[in-house]
Amino acid sequence: MKNLAPSPPANFLTGHLNGLRKDVLGLMLAGTRDHGDIVRYRIGPLTIHLVNHPDHISHVLVKNRQNYDKQSRSSAALRLICGESLLTANGPSWKKRRRIIQPMFHREAIEGFLETITKCTNSMLDDWSEKASKGEPIEVASEMMKLTFRIVGLCLFGTELAREAETVEDAMHTLVSHTYSQYQSIISLPAFLPTPANLRFKKALAEVDEIVAALITSHRGNPPAVPDLLTMLLEGKDAETNEQLSDQDVRNEAIAFLLAGHETTANSLAWSLHLLSTHPETADEVATEFIQTCGTAPPTMADLPALRKALQVFEESNRLYPPIWxxxxxxxxxxxxxxxxxxxxxxxxxxxYTLHRHPDFWQDPETFDPTRFETHDHPAYLPFGAGQRFCIGKEFALAEARIILPSILQRFKIHPLPGQLAEPEPAITLRIKNGLKIHLTPR
Ligand code: HEM
Structure with missing residues (x-):
């Protein structure tokens, strides 16, 4: 008799679907609390195991990784948007892509993106100044979404996306929402059926495709003087085989970057700002550290290691509210x-989300305490994943956080709106339900 993992009570037909739909985070936390480090759930005919111990996670992502691939429901949903790409591929197809793309995120490449991060942040803060002078609150969650989208768009496509940014951004949001609702249903209606949701999805995908295809054509014909990520995708070669990516591959990878590279960081930053607005003494420390390190000059790669407090806040925010939950x-x-x-x-x-609250590894897990990250030994911490498929954009995101958060705090003190709750809303990434408004006063 096979020893099956324990499972909470479930509906005979649908299994745990209702609970997952209503409150997936609550269901998982209760599951690990009541049943331990491996919990079995059922969605209709599908069985899913929640694995919540660092040793078991290491088994899946590292030691026995060849037995665990991404032919999963979430990956199938993402494929509808970015097809076969670094995010969704498996086996040799994934390996080839990772070999070609990895160098694009090396130290020197990140260094080249710092100026864009700083410029986009400062231009956002100029707008904020105007609003602050009129006493208007800032909708931080959507501002962070716009900012990180602008940054990744510029790093990916150079200046050319500026005109189309709004179309691509709106279309990407339609794609992401549709994908998550498909994922949530046991049986999704096939994409070819002309339901209103499917038609909206098709239209949004066609819009993004048209813009990306035009950018690929113009980059091929007339490569920009300063290479952006798209140029690197077009020119990158597999060091082992000398192979390059086809136009279709480049399209898929570019869309995967837009997808993976903005909503994750945007939510991380919004959660960090929520925590900082409710912990003003920590916000002051982050601002002071930045001023002492960079003065009035734009931050450089050499400054980043000294921005320790900013990093600790971001790490603690990613512990409490990991964007990839x-x-x-x-x-x-x-x-x-x-x-x-x-x-x-x-x-x-x-x-x-559940691992970062494991009581055997974290003391007072619900408490915000960035000093936890004064040390780096945290076996139950993986906001960027682990093993071969860990996040390729991690250093990019950490650079963004260390520039954006202190740049905001050195110009403004941030105050929460009275009575506002910041509740997590799990979609493809962990959002703040109903967004987050903050008040600004000049520092
Ligand atoms: C705070 C920000 C971010 C977080 C928390 C995050 C988190 C993650 C996680 C957990 C994974 C692994 C998923 C898995 O194993 O199933 C991942 C993979 C990935 N991330 Fe990120 N990410 C962030 C920012 C970025 C950025 C800025 C980019 C690109 C510009 C990016 C691109 C990717 C890609 C392409 C993969 C797939 C890698 C592969 O499978 O080889 N991410 N990310």
């Missing part, structure tokens, strides 16, 4: 984890 894998063959049978074809979920 769940990662999904599929078991290729039967396996055993922690003494429990993991059947071939079943799903495995790793949730940084």
């Amino acid at each position: 769940a990662m999904e894998r599929r078991a290729i063959t039967d396996d055993e984890i922690g003494g429990y049978h993991i059947p071939k074809g079943s799903g495995v979920i790793i949730s940084p």
Whole structure:
């Protein structure tokens, strides 16, 4: 008799679908609290295991990774947008892409993006000054979304996206919302059926495709003087085989960057600002550190290591509110984890949201305490994933955070609006339900 992992009570037909839809974070926290480090859930006919111990996670992502691929429901949903790409590919196709793309995120490349990050942030802050002088609050969640989209768009496509940015941004939001609602239903209606939602999705995808295709054509014909990420995608070669990416591959990877590279960082920054607005003494420390390190000059790569407090705040924010709150894998063959049978074809979920609250590894897990990250030894911490498929944009995101957060705080004191709740809303990334407004006063 196979030893199946424990499972909370479920509906005979739909399994845990209702609970997952209503409050997936609550369901997972209760599951690990009541049943331990491996919990079995059912969505209709699908079995999914939540794995919540660093040893078991390391088994899935590192030691026995060849048995766990991304032929998962979430990956299938993302494929509708960015097709076969670094985010969604498996096996040799993923390896080739990672070899070609990895150099684009090396130190020198990140260094080249710092100026764009600083410029975009300062131009946003000039707008904020005007609003602040009229006493208007700032809608931080959407401002961060616009800012990180602008940054990734400029780093990816050079200056050319400026005109089309709004179209692409709106279209990307339609794509992401549609994808998440498809993911949430057991049976999604096929994409070819002309339902209103499918038609909106198709239109948005066509808009993004048209703009990206035009950018690829113009970059091929007339490469920009300062290479952007798109140029690097077009010119990048696999060091082992000398292979290059096709136009279709470049389209898929560019859209994957837009997708993976803005909403994650935007939510991280918005959550960080929520925490800083409710911890003004920490906000003061972040501002002082920035002024002492950079003075009035724009931050450079050499300054980043000294911006420790800013990094600790971002790390603690990513612990409490990890933008990627769940990662999904599929078991290729039967396996055993922690003494429990993991059947071939079943799903495995790793949730940084529950892991980062594991009482055996975190003291007072709900308390905001950036000093936890004065040390780096945190086995139960993986906001950027782990193993071969860890986030390729991690250093990019950490650079953005260390520039954007202190740039805001050195110009303004930030105050929460009275009575405003910041509740997590899990979509593809962990958003703040109903956004977040803050008041600014000049520093
Ligand atoms: C705070 C910001 C970010 C967070 C928390 C984050 C988190 C993650 C996580 C957890 C994964 C692994 C997913 C898995 O194993 O299933 C991942 C992968 C990835 N991320 Fe990020 N990410 C962030 C920013 C970025 C940025 C800025 C970019 C690009 C500009 C990016 C591009 C990617 C890509 C392409 C992958 C797939 C890598 C692969 O499978 O080889 N991410 N990210």
